[in-house]
Amino acid sequence: MLGLLINDIEEKEIEYLLKRELEELLMDLEDHRIDHMVKRAMKERYQILFQLFRRVASEKECIKYMPKRSENQY
Known part of the structure; x- marks a missing residue:
């Protein structure tokens, strides 16, 4: 486990x-021209970024970006 000290401005x-x-990933995931394999990688990236986001954002903000459960949403 790693720790990170940041001030309010950096946060x-x-x-x-x-x-x-x-937001950019969500917009790209809705694009039907993007290949399924690329979208799968984008979903994995989204999960990682969302985990980081949860560490710095409020609960209210996290709800806005919460990933959808259904695979058919993208």
């Missing part, structure tokens, strides 16, 4: 960057 910056990346 907000990390939260902002993660939000932008999660």
Whole structure:
């Protein structure tokens, strides 16, 4: 396990960057032109980024980006 000390400004910056990346991934996952294999990799990346996001964001913010359970949602 690793630890990380960051100040409030750095925490907000990390939260902002993660939000932008999660939003971009969600938008790309809805694109029907993207290959299934690529979407699977994107879903894995989304899961990792969401885990990081949960560490810095409030519960209210996390609910907005919570991954959907159904595979057919993308």
